[in-house]
Amino acid sequence: MLNLGVIGTNWITKMFVEAAEQSEAYTLTSVYSRKVETGQAFAPTAKIYTNLSEFFDSGIDVVYIASPNSLHFAQAAQAIQHDLQVIVEKSIFSNPTEYEEIYSLLRDHPKAHLFEATRHVHQPNFKAIEAQVAEMPVVSGGTFVYEKYSSRFDAYLAGEEPNVLTREFSAGALTDLGVYPIYAIVKLFGMPKSSHYFATKLANGADGRGTAILRYDGFDMTAQFGKMATSYQHSELLGQKDTIVIDNIAELNEVQYVDGQGNQTTLSHPLTENPMLAEANDFARIINAPAEYADEYREWLLLSQRVNQVLTDLRKSAGIVFPADH
Numbered sequence: 189m190l191n192l193g194v195i196g197t198n199w200i201t202k203m204f205v206e207a208a209e210q211s212e213a214y215t216l217t218s219v220y221s222r223k224v225e226t227g228q229a230f231a232p233t234a235k236i237y238t239n240l241s242e243f244f245d246s247g248i249d250v251v252y253i254a255s256p257n258s259l260h261f262a263q264a265a266q267a268i269q270h271d272l273q274v275i276v277e278k279s280i281f282s283n284p285t286e287y288e289e290i291y292s293l294l295r296d297h298p299k300a301h302l303f304e305a306t307r308h309v310h311q312p313n314f315k316a317i318e319a320q321v322a323e324m325p326v327v328s329g330g331t332f333v334y335e336k337y338s339s340r341f342d343a344y345l346a347g348e349e350p351n352v353l354t355r356e357f358s359a360g361a362l363t364d365l366g367v368y369p370i371y372a373i374v375k376l377f378g379m380p381k382s383s384h385y386f387a388t389k390l391a392n393g394a395d396g397r398g399t400a401i402l403r404y405d406g407f408d409m410t411a412q413f414g415k416m417a418t419s420y421q422h423s424e425l426l427g428q429k430d431t432i433v434i435d436n437i438a439e440l441n442e443v444q445y446v447d448g449q450g451n452q453t454t455l456s457h458p459l460t461e462n463p464m465l466a467e468a469n470d471f472a473r474i475i476n477a478p479a480e481y482a483d484e485y486r487e488w489l490l491l492s493q494r495v496n497q498v499l500t501d502l503r504k505s506a507g508i509v510f511p512a513d514h
């Protein structure tokens with residue numbers, strides 16, 4: 189059983205802890221929070237720490253980091269220096285410079301492993317899409333959509349600066365929601381030849397919504413995402429005569445394959461389990477048998493690094509600079 193420590197006490201950490209416990213591979217032992225009371229309210233039976241070094245020394249094997257994006261780098265770096273297994277929420281780091289530093293730390297600490305928590309690409313319904321794409325002789329393009337009005341946009345409209353809509357926290361629509369379609373595209377097709385992001389910016393310079401185009405040999409993939417409006421469009425991947433239709437590229441509740449004659453086949457299975465269970469299982473499997481799953485681990489790490497590069501290229505094309513870039 190892996191002793192789990194968590195950083196961040198919001199709902200997403202609660203969901204991960206539930207998934208981790210359902211996997212029967214982890215047990216929550218330690219919580220880091222800025223305030224003891226917040227930690228106690230989050231997990232009454234865990235040990236609570238307000239000092240990060242003491243938290244990392246508390247006997248945990250694995251840390252799950254779900255703090256605002258800009259804090260991931262320093263927290264993950266410290267965890268790797270403690271030879272821990274490190275799971276970091278998307279979007280993992282602010283830019284490739286941070287990623288390079290983390291890579292060099294990982295080289296010096298071979299017992300440590302690093303994972304980016306991007307739940308959708310671990311799910312069986314995503315694997316069903318991958319298997320279908322592998323069968324399609326031609327890909328002509330596609331559009332992946334994840335656009336959902338955020339309650340935090342209400343706060344922004346009321347004059348506040350919610351973390352998730354500020355560049356100070358390496359946040360905005362692209363790194364918060366755009367990362368889902370971008371991850372799916374890069375997982376399916378690898379690094380694009382070029383990319384561009386047309387962003388709708390808020391008054392504080394962060395992106396509220398936008399459209400990104402990733403160019404591949406012979407086809408383009410479009411990602412539409414945002415936090416200031418809601419889209420009910422499906423996502424689609426176009427073959428030549430056939431099409432994959434996805435209800436939602438992040439949630440993956442329903443995936444249909446429509447052949448050249450219009451016949452529909454359901455590729456997905458109903459999602460009844462915690463949506464973070466598949467990734468929690470994958471990470472535990474690799475952590476518990478690192479030699480056996482070394483190739484798979486390297487693939488996940490490479491994917492994470494590629495997405496980090498694409499997100500940074502997209503930001504640059506839209507003129508979005510994070511303080512962490514300096």
Ligand SMILES: NC(=O)c1ccc[n+]([C@@H]2O[C@H](COP(=O)([O-])OP(=O)(O)OC[C@H]3O[C@@H](n4cnc5c(N)ncnc54)[C@H](OP(=O)(O)O)[C@@H]3O)[C@@H](O)[C@H]2O)c1
Nearest residue numbers: 196197198200221222223226254255256257277278279351
């Ligand atoms: N995979 C998913 O489906 C999913 C969904 C939502 C979010 N996320 C990711 O999870 C991460 C956290 O997102 P979130 O929306 O939960 O962020 P958040 O509410 O802004 O902050 C998360 C936690 O970090 C701590 N925190 C907040 N502000 C801080 C500050 N200024 N300085 C230091 N610590 C601070 C708080 O914990 P304490 O008060 O206990 O210190 C808080 O519970 C992000 O990387 C996000 O992209 C993933």
